[in-house]
Amino acid sequence: MATSLDMIFWQRVTQGDYQAFNGIYDRYWDTLLAIALKKVGDRALAMDIVQDLFVDIWQKRHSIQIQTSLQSYLVSALYFKVFTHFRREGVQQKHIDQYHLLVDTAESGEHLASAGYEEHYETLLYAIEQSVHDMPERMKEVFQLKYYRSLNNQEIAENLGLSTQTVKNQLSKGLQQIRKHMEAERLDTSLLTLIGLCLIFH
Template sequence: MAESPDIILWQRVTRSDYTAFNSIYEQYWDTLLHIALKKVNDSDIAMDLVQDLFVEMWQKRHAISIQTSLKAYLVSSLYFKTFMHFRRNGVHQKHIDNYSQFTETYVHDEFSLQTQYEENYAHILFAIERSVEDMPLRMKAVFQLKYYSSLNNQEIADNLGLSTQTVKNQLSKALTKIRQHMEAERLDTSLLSLLLLACFTYS
């Protein structure tokens, strides 16, 4: 099967072709901004979220592998960005609760492809929450400081009186535990890598 024009475009981006990246930016900016506005209801915040998404996408272009739909990947990335925004502002549960309403409201042609990503993403977030509950105390403490507080490994080590290597080991075990939990529940893990890349890229 021939590769889609978007995937070919992304392959050029991975080779640091900024013209191709700019084409993606111009093609999807309006769609992503529209979604962000509906979720955060603030034009300045929405623009910042979308801009940050594209900046990080360019910075991580060599680590990102897109095999199917570029649009679905971008929308899923935006879901994560909005989730992080709400989490930093103390309304994590409100954001989770709004997923079903968002899905019900925007099931039409433009968003039908992303509906399954939205639903799967919500399942991933809940799976992470359940996995954290079952973690040993030290692993849970390390993971929560990384995932909920966005601390780097050195900050986590300083907070808990651990070595940075211990922090790395505990995070690795925590991520393995989450993946195993999801596989046991037969959840699609395709978006898990995206979430973990964004959350754990910076040590």
């Protein structure tokens, strides 16, 4: 659940309160920038992506529905900004190689450049959040360290006293659980492949 402070700020943002928006900006900027920097490897680019995210949020504030927590929404939205960057820059295959994607898209017939994924992204974010909520405790711990803090597998292993292989296994199982949830909700699972690019295999 979102904190009461977050909800108060967000309600004010939806009413056009720019001061409340600045409060959210100040509170989450550093966290989002750290994640973006890990993903794109360039500070100026990371700052541009996070800035663009906040511009979008302000412009779309009347239509955004926060289903779980503001932090979860912001982090999820940031990953999609990163997806969009690599997609537009035409370096998707390089990004796949970098993250050692383990999802076999060829056999499943999925396409990374799935048309219209942006249109369904709000529903997708909620599906991810619900899946994480229902994960076994250890899997959830591993997934949240990757999701919210963008730690690499070695860092997660050290934090939780696990082997890196166990971390990889938990992340893969978590991805499978999200896929099953999406299939149950009849969502396009090709979007899950995009998530794997920037979220899981790092």
